Amino acid sequence: MPNTLDDDELAAYFALRDAGSRLQRAVTKHLHGHGLTEVQFSILARLGGSEEGVAMTELARDLVITKSGLTYQAGQLEIRGLVSRQSSPGDERSILVHLTAQGAAVLSETLPSHVALVRELFIDRMPRQDLMIVRDALARVARDG
């Protein structure tokens, strides 16, 4: 394991970092047109798949953001009426975050064009076979264990 990267390795590393940056930038710009930051959208998207609500800590872990950052953004979304927070029946410390009807409406307004953008910038730029390899390869990156 030498402490240098050859040209191919360096190119792969930069490709990953640049692809992530460029895609994030494009997505951020698109979401801004819908009045959402990327973090806010990812919160709504994650809540969209859960009728029972999601606890703050789990939400922060899933979205790879800090707990304090989530507290701030959950507060912003709550002010706008897109999510609600209620303490968990089982654990008095835990707060379950839910999508409100209004939040669900914003999500379904935003999701189709978000998906179209992801398809245009990422999915449709490579053959399906390569996409599968990328999926499996990236799933192992920086994964614990």
Added chain:
Amino acid sequence: MPNTLDDDELAAYFALRDAGSRLQRAVTKHLHGHGLTEVQFSILARLGGSEEGVAMTELARDLVITKSGLTYQAGQLEIRGLVSRQSSPGDERSILVHLTAQGAAVLSETLPSHVALVRELFIDRMPRQDLMIVRDALARVARDG
């Protein structure tokens, strides 16, 4: 081009976003131990390959950050004596940023373990053949033109 993503496509999208997040998080943590933010490190790394200096706008474009953000971080690095700024001989508007000797020292202290980390978390987690596919596929993501 439907406005939904099938399971494979969704998995690939999340794999890219999550891989980027996890790798960034690990890299950020490592660099913090060397007294650098990721943006600061990327500035030093980019300057490391250029003896003539790099203009602010070009630097911001290469690193996919805003110009004002770069102004701030270049100022931080200049205060610490790691970079210097001087107006370009050719264009009076342009500012060329250079690595100082001290900046080069910090870079060469940090780079080997950074590279080792990238190798451990990314490069060494997939066969070389897949790495090449990932490199080529990601190079096309969200690329203009």
Added chain:
DNA sequence: AGCACATAGTTTGAATTTGAACAATAGGGG
């Protein structure tokens, strides 16, 4: 029960990032 430790979420203040407005220089056409 009582104590120690772990976990959930918030608060706080500082650092960073952003977008818009701004000042200065460059370049092209009349």
Added chain:
DNA sequence: CCCCTATTGTTCAAATTCAAACTATGTGCT
């Protein structure tokens, strides 16, 4: 040369992010 527009970099205020300290609740052990 003069105007018009584009480009370069900075400044400013506001928004966001972070890490550390903090409060409150759960869990296990004795």
